[in-house]
Amino acid sequence: MFRIVLGCILWASVAVSFTLPDKCTVFSESHNECNPVAPASFLPAFQDTAFKSKIRSEHTDGSSLFADLLEALNVTQSEFFAPWLGTWPDAIDWTAAVIGTHVSGATRSISQDPIFFISNDHDTINWRWTSNLVDKYFTQLVGYYFGQDAFAIRNEAYDDMLWVVLGWLETIKLVNTYDELYFTPVGANLSEAAPGAADEAFDEIINQPYHGTTWLPAFSHRARIFWDLASRGWDTKLCNGGMIWNPRLLPYKNAITNELFIAASISMYFHFPGDDNESPFSDRPDNFNPTDPDSDRSSGPRDARYLKAAVEGYRWLRNSNMTNEQGLFVDGFHISGYLDENNNNTRCDARDEMVFTYNQGVILTGQRGLWDATGAPSFLKDGHRLIQNVIKATGYDLKSDSPIEDLSELKASVLPRWHGLGRLGIMEEYCDASATCSQDGQTFKGIFFHHLTAFCAPLETPPADLKLLVHDRAFTQISRSHAEACKSYSGWLRHNVLAALETRDASGRFGQWWTAGLLAGAWTGAWPTRADDKIPDDPDATDYRNYGVPDNAAWRSSVSMLAPAQTPRKYGSREDQIPLGRAAEQEQTPPGTVKRGHNAKDPNNRGRARTVETQSGGLGLLRAYWHISRIP
Structure with missing residues (x-):
């Protein structure tokens, strides 16, 4: 069993390079080591007692x-999922992995709140309704296990692989939560209810764990395989560490791949139950730590290599200078002069200033997990600071708990000011207002809210198997501060929810551009294009997620690394991340899509229109608001 001593040693070395303010951690092996000083609050200094009281008094119509x-989850599956294929046919490999993650998370949320399944007599919970819903979505996830093109994803970029890891770990959490809540053996002699049955045999058959636990070995094996494959992207020759995005392009160390590696690694540490299946495709030792004497053994729960990977990854990312003046993560770094034979530069010194919402989200799961493993308050402090930067960048003021602009003073057909990640307090991608989002861009906002939900879960004491002591006073203070800060975000979440709900069509499908839910009543004429969306152009920002990887020296070598038939992708296709040698995909218009410029009355019918990816955005937002608004 891994002892936390190693983790403490690793963390101590990281803390020095970070120059973190923590004098010691809340979790330790001895209360005599130090006396941790808990932060008074994770809220900004301007939020006074009156504001905090306002947040605590806010109520939500829970039912x-x-x-x-529930409706958002049902529409996701009834409108877009094909059970006979075991997937969402209009999704692509990585977006399908994300959608599966949303479905697992939302199903887990449903299983935790059966109080809303009250029978007609308004007295008892209808367990038939609850179990039928949970089993319905769980069996669809099992179908997706077989529908997922695991062979193709093995040849894609490292971030694509890591979405797979997070997806199956989320399903493992669903299974374990449901099993622990409702299927813990009661120890009663159930055979008394069946006269004539053999007591022991009957008890053994009936008093079983949740049937979903049968699938844990399969889910955990896939998670482990893809973590192993993705760990090959960790590179120490360039930029002193960090994950490379795509092995088929010039070295690019971007935020999302590194955030995913951190989040997936710490999630493997906590939620991976172990895997003794050495086949197929296991070729240890893994690249992340090939000198580890234990790297060729089967992974078990609480494997130290995952904690080490998360700590090292976070150390690199935090020192990488990958945040802009608004405190938001930009997309990543190139290495200038990489193709010049006379240039021996190995530093990440050419920063791409593009900002995407999901780059602000995935790291939150990593920060929360590293707090859970170490008890270092700086991880929570970093996370709350990032969340508050995001909220401000949407044009929302936490002090007044309202948008910066007065909604009553909106001018007809004038697009409100862009604040960095949105306008009018509503989160946006750069591509939303102009309806130029690809499948990538349509998936991003839901990812942010999924990881915000994970970050804001109530703090818990360390699992017993870590054998850690807790500094009770510091833990109580930090738990209160964390809950209070998360609760303060509920007004912003509610504001976004109300706008997003207004973008649903008659079938309940969410649109991509949520701000339109606030503008529809005050807008006449044509909706904005990229030329008039009021977003400043930055020559150092490349929107390759929506317009494709540029065919230039910053991204591709002079000798093309792609097959001749594979050119930079067109709008909506995936030609920049497909494996070498695969024929270029043809651009297809999803069913129900209205081409750009049509149906001016509904701005969310432009571009790719409503898709399973836009639906996942609404689902992730609603789930975040559901959990965070109900924090005591």
Whole structure:
């Protein structure tokens, strides 16, 4: 069993390079080591007692919100999932992995709140309704296990592989949560209810764990295989560490791949149950730590290599200078002069200033997991600072708990000011207002809210198997501060939810551009294009997620690394991340899509229109609001 001593040693070395303010951690092996000083609050200094009281007094119509969450999940699966194929046919490999993650998370949320499944007599919980819903979505996830093109993803970029890891770990959490809540053996002699049955045999058959636990070895094996494959992207020759995005392009160390590696690694540490299946495709030792004497053994729960990977990854990312003046993560770094034979530069010194919402989200799971493993308050402090930077960048003021602009003073057909990640307090991608989002861009906002939900879960004491002591006073203070800060985000979440709900069509499908839910009543004429969306152009920002990887020296070598038939992708296709040698995919218009410029009355019918990816955005937002608004 891995002892936390190694983790403490690793963390101590990281803390020095980070120059973190923590004098010691809340979790330790001895209360005599230090006396941790808990931060008074994770809230900004301007939030006074009156504001905090306002947040605590805010109430939510739980039954209505729960119904919206249920409907969003149902539409995701009834409108877009094909059970006979075991996938969402219009999704691509990585977006399908993300959608599966949303479905697992939302199903887990449903299983945790059966109180909303009250029978007609308004007295008892209808367990038939609850179990039928949970089993319905769980069996669809099992179908997706077989529908997922695991062979193709093995040849894609490292971030694509890591979405797979997070997806199956989320399903493992669903299974374990449901099993622990409702299927813990009661120890009773159940055979008394069946006279004539053999007591022991009957008890053994009936008193079983949740049937979903049968699938844990399969889910955990896939998670482990893809973590092993992705770890090959860790590179120490360039930029002193960090994950490379795509092995088929010039070295590019971007935020999302490194955030995913951190989040997936710490999630493997906590939620991976072990895997003794050495086949197929296991070729240890893994690249992340090939000198580890244990790197060729089967992974078990609480494997130290995952904690080490998360700590090292976070150390690199935090020192990488990958945040802009607004405190938001930009996309990543190139290495200038990489193709010049006379240039021996190995530093990440050419920063791409593009900002995407999902780059602000995935790291939150990593920060929360590293707090859970170490008890270092700086991880929570970093996370709350990032969340508050994001909220401000949407044009929302936490001090007044309202948008910066007065919504009553909106001018007809004038697009409100862009604040960095949105306008009018509503989160946006750069591509939203102009309806130029690809499948990538349509998936990003939901990812942010999924990881915000994970970060804001109530703090818990360390699992017993870590054998850690807790500094009770510091833990109580930090738990209160964390809950209070997360609760303060509920007004912003509610504002986004109300706008997003207004973009649903008659079938309940969410649109991509949520701000339109606030503008529809005050807008006449044509909706904005990229030329008039009021977003400043930055020559150092490349929107390759929506317009494709440029065919230039910053991204590709002079000798093309792609097959001749594979050119930079067109709008909506995936030619920049497909494996070498595969024929270029043809651009297809999803069913129900209205081409750009059509149906001016509904701005969310432009571009790719409503898709399973836009639906996942609404689902992730509703789930975040469901959990965070109900924090005590």
